[in-house]
Amino acid sequence: MSSLVSQRHSLMxxxxxxxxxxxxxxPPIVDWLSDLDTSLQxxxxxxxxxxxxxxxxxxxxSPSAIAQLVANLEERNIRVLGIEGIDPxxxxxxxxxxxRGGRGxxxxxxxxxIAAAPxxxxxxxxxxxxxxxxxxxxxxxxxxxSVIFIEGDVTVLGSVGSGAEIVxxxxxxxxxxxxxxxxxxxxxxxxxxxxxxxxxxxxLAINSYYRTADDIEDSLRSRPAQAWLEGHTLQISAMN
Numbered sequence: 001m002s003s004l005v006s007q008r009h010s011l012m013x014x015x016x017x018x019x020x021x022x023x024x025x026x027p028p029i030v031d032w033l034s035d036l037d038t039s040l041q042x043x044x045x046x047x048x049x050x051x052x053x054x055x056x057x058x059x060x061x062s063p064s065a066i067a068q069l070v071a072n073l074e075e076r077n078i079r080v081l082g083i084e085g086i087d088p089x090x091x092x093x094x095x096x097x098x099x100r101g102g103r104g105x106x107x108x109x110x111x112x113x114i115a116a117a118p119x120x121x122x123x124x125x126x127x128x129x130x131x132x133x134x135x136x137x138x139x140x141x142x143x144x145x146s147v148i149f150i151e152g153d154v155t156v157l158g159s160v161g162s163g164a165e166i167v168x169x170x171x172x173x174x175x176x177x178x179x180x181x182x183x184x185x186x187x188x189x190x191x192x193x194x195x196x197x198x199x200x201x202x203x204l205a206i207n208s209y210y211r212t213a214d215d216i217e218d219s220l221r222s223r224p225a226q227a228w229l230e231g232h233t234l235q236i237s238a239m240n
Contacts, residue, residue, distance in 0.1 A: 057085030
């Protein structure tokens, strides 16, 4: 009897949802890969440690071409978690699994843009209390740590170290130095903003539009700053 109970516990299933970056290749693939290489030269570690979904809804590729594209991405250290936007009949052994039910940030993206697309969350039981609209972190976010809160704003009372990451569905507030990556408006909120006491960021992004460290003016570094979207352009300015 005890062995049966142990076996049942080992087979317990729990629903989970994960944040993933969705990349959408566009024809011609050769030119799209060239644009991707240009972006990666500006931020080599953009996809480091990230879950990536490959959205093929904008192209019509054979199974062998899909396999070649996945291999091309792996050569660039982009590991594909799954594929969406294809006819399941085109899937073949050796390809990443087909994803269903993903929720994108918008219906169309400019070439080379990268959209954060969270998987649908499981329904919350009626008795469970609603999640707060903001998350406060009192300790510093150290290198290698990742904080993901798609329900609303994230406030960090300390600093965000190099190699760390903050992903928020709303705005991001950092009361210390921001050295890592900050991705606000991850679920399509174009009104989200990023605020920090000292900007030394590796990457700033709002609703899939981003700037890397090389795109941040030297005059703004080590100063209080804010970032926001103005049309399709990510703006950064100092705060006095």
